[in-house]
Amino acid sequence: MQAQSHHRTPAAPHRARTRRGAFLAASATAVLALALAGCGSAASFSGHHHTHTDGAAHGTADPSAAAPSAGGHAGHDMAGHDAAGAGRAAAGNGLAAERGGYRLTATAGTAGTADTLPAGTPAEYRFTITGPDGKPVTAFAVDQTKRMHFYAIRTDLTGFQHLHPEMATDGTWTAPLAALAPGSWRLYASFTPDSGPGAGGGLVLSRTVTVAGEGAAASEVVPAATGTATVDGYTVAVEGALKAGSAGALKVTVSRDGAPVTDLQPYLDTYAHLTAFHAGDQAFAHLHPQGATTGGDGGPTLPFHAELPAAGDWRLFLQFQTGGTLHTAALTLRVA
Template sequence: MHAGLKITAFAAALAATFGTAYGVGQGMGPVVDDEPPARHDTHASGGDAAQSPPAARGSGHAGHSGQESAPAGGLQISEGGYTLDLRTPRLEAGRTADLRFTVRGDDGRPVTAFRREHDKELHLIVASRDLNTYRHLHPTRAADGTWSIPVSLPRAGGYRVFADFTPDKKGAENLTLGADLAVSGSYAPRDLPAPNATATTDGYQVKLGGALRPGAARELKLTVSRGGRPVTDLQPYLGAYGHLVALRSGDLAYLHVHPNGEPGTTPAGPDISFTATAPSSGSYRLFLDFKHEGKVHTAAFTVRTGEAAAAPAQEAPHDSSAEHGH
């Protein structure tokens, strides 16, 4: 394949080659790209897939106690009577443009009432199919239910957009819906970054300990340091000392967990502990968002289920040039 392969308006068809599952405002959040990460100050999260089995539905959210509600989500564009309507199915690489979408109820109307969870009504994740680029965003909702946020994606190819939210309705549960996004431009395929247990971002070093196992809850411990010294004054970010998103290589199944404990009951670093369960065997890309000295940073790791991440490996390049949504 030519490195300069040009993606046109038919890029949506090309995006299907990245995976079999189908898959979207004020502020922008953590970003991961293959360029040196920039500092950020905000927490930024294919067409319809077949219905997932019950064990794979939902957002995979975990409360601060570490108890998960579901192993993975984001594989469906519609679930539980709600549909993600991505109004911006294509963008151009390297150009900033508004990403717009609505969440529609079973009556077809845009939803305008959401519960605030971790200080936001909705968390938006945008990731490339090769998992080299990642954005965690917080869009703005207009009165008519349209969400929007300016976004710039560095490389052409297929992307997956995840909307993580809970409708403000009695009995409603947290959902993560996914939709595909095509980014046009000169496309060059990239491999999944090699497994790594140490990541460097914005001058911070983050070490990953523990193993991710399919069907079994396991502790993942991330340790933050800077200049060889442990960071012991992490700041609460969206109600926690850290947020962890895991995406499965291949179909980008989504797993979003939160730390064990919460500010006021657990130390402010250097360790951030999570309890996570992998929905299946395979390779996963983990993205940790944490806040220190008023800035939000993102560290990225590649792990394989069943393999401990105790020994440092060469850091995989990533785009963590931060767009965080407030």
């Protein structure tokens, strides 16, 4: 799958805290922590952590209801830390439309219906987040400079989009999707309520939509696991081996024409944004940044403290910014 770019006019278990603290102290580079949570950015292509389990996600009658990821982690929650170090709960693998009394409800956009969207043309996807009282939620906490992060991915993990929708006063969000290829898509809303019973707890909810048209049933094979990817003349290399459910280290290095890249610009309060989707079930994982940017340029090496809950292939989308341009590289990571 060919990476694309967009132009801007952008916690490990208790036993790992000591190790992570030492790692941070030893590194001059910002450390990123992997989590099952969400945050976002606008890109047409393009995943903190103490763990606890609260059981399966709340069921729904729609086809976007909870489904366990490979390895049976449907109800696996993670809690994380923002750049200031404050605790933030993260919930689930993103495969449910409802969780903890909060529900993602879609409405018809400028084209299509709540469950369908047109192919080959930009479309607006409108939705609300309703709370346990059944009313639309309008108070959301800011996470990495945004109150809502929205993702779209086709079933075969192609066509990734990462957006920041706008909310109307009645609680209706509008996500301006770029043209979608025919097929089945899953749309994810990542947010943190700022009031009510769920205040302060991060949630990732999703629904599926159908994009009709020729080739809707066609599916690309997820590219084989590899340690490198190229985009816009940049090469991204990922080093490290992960085992499902265990904390591990990943090191991302960005280069160009064989030379290290040291002019990574701050993007969403970090030097890189990383999102992951599990092949087969589209389980969502967000690799959340640990620590704010210094205000200057970053790179070329970005260390990650990582934990993915399920074995198999994960498609990673790494976003970074140079010269005011947002780049997104995609590669497949095999988790044992």
